[in-house]
Amino acid sequence: MNGTLYGVGLGPGDPELMTLKAHRLISGAQVIAYPALAGAKSCARAIAADVIPAEAREIVMDVPMTVERGPAQAAYDVAAAEIADVLETGTDVICLCEGDPFFYGSFMYLFARLSQRFQVEVIPGVTSITTCAARAGLPLAARNERLTVLPGPLPRDELTARIKGAESVAIMKVGRHLAKIRDVIAELGYTEKAVYVERASLPEEVVLPLSEAPDKAPYFSMILLTKGADPWL
Numbered sequence: 577m578n579g580t581l582y583g584v585g586l587g588p589g590d591p592e593l594m595t596l597k598a599h600r601l602i603s604g605a606q607v608i609a610y611p612a613l614a615g616a617k618s619c620a621r622a623i624a625a626d627v628i629p630a631e632a633r634e635i636v637m638d639v640p641m642t643v644e645r646g647p648a649q650a651a652y653d654v655a656a657a658e659i660a661d662v663l664e665t666g667t668d669v670i671c672l673c674e675g676d677p678f679f680y681g682s683f684m685y686l687f688a689r690l691s692q693r694f695q696v697e698v699i700p701g702v703t704s705i706t707t708c709a710a711r712a713g714l715p716l717a718a719r720n721e722r723l724t725v726l727p728g729p730l731p732r733d734e735l736t737a738r739i740k741g742a743e744s745v746a747i748m749k750v751g752r753h754l755a756k757i758r759d760v761i762a763e764l765g766y767t768e769k770a771v772y773v774e775r776a777s778l779p780e781e782v783v784l785p786l787s788e789a790p791d792k793a794p795y796f797s798m799i800l801l802t803k804g805a806d807p808w809l
């Protein structure tokens with residue numbers, strides 16, 4: 577019998593935000609896999625570091641950070657083949673995923689490659705959006721309100737149009753797009769309603785009004801925006 581591939585959500589960074597199920601699966605793992613972006617240290621591995629058994633085999637998916645999709649897709653092809661070899665021996669593989677695997681998570685690329693051939697189980701995790709909202713003390717949506725999630729790399733015009741038509745907004749993947757996003761929000765007159773959150777739940781966490789955000793944002797940063805004066809009453 578083949579092994580099962582588990583896509584395990586780890587939450588946003590604080591290991592205490594890992595689910596009990598994630599903790600159990602990682603503790604008992606013989607083989608784990610995780611992405612490491614462009615040769616950098618794996619964020620997912622860092623979250624789970626204290627739980628990973630010392631004797632576990634580790635498959636590192638070295639994913640290049642290029643705008644073109646080809647090189648990253650090739651890296652997932654290589655990783656999927658290596659994971660398939662393990663699954664065929666009947667051993668389970670635990671794939672570590674920052675946040676939730678199916679919420680902007682790279683696990684979906686493995687899922688697409690392997691779920692037709694092998695049993696794949698996805699273990700949901702606490703997402704960065706709900707963590708940033710919790711750390712910023714900013715409820716996201718109530719009653720019939722709509723929450724719009726936007727990736728920061730969107731072109732300026734599209735960001736403007738989508739923020740204009742939205743109620744609550746979460747802008748992810750801020751990083752090098754901070755200046756553009758800040759300009760768009762300022763032009764729309766919403767700066768006072770926006771909060772900047774960096775590395776939520778980690779010791780280095782930063783939560784600031786957008787007007788006080790630093791000039792440079794790391795990849796793990798987000799902007800939350802609620803437009804109503806006091807929309808929750």
Ligand SMILES: C[S@@+](CC[C@H](N)C(=O)[O-])C[C@H]1O[C@@H](n2cnc3c(N)ncnc32)[C@H](O)[C@@H]1O
Nearest residue numbers: 588675676679703704748749775776795796797
């Ligand atoms: C590829 S997505 C991964 C999302 C993740 N799967 C989730 O469930 O939240 C990466 C983006 O998530 C956001 N993010 C993830 N962790 C974060 C954290 N601890 N603090 C702030 N933003 C975070 C950032 O916007 C980052 O650019």
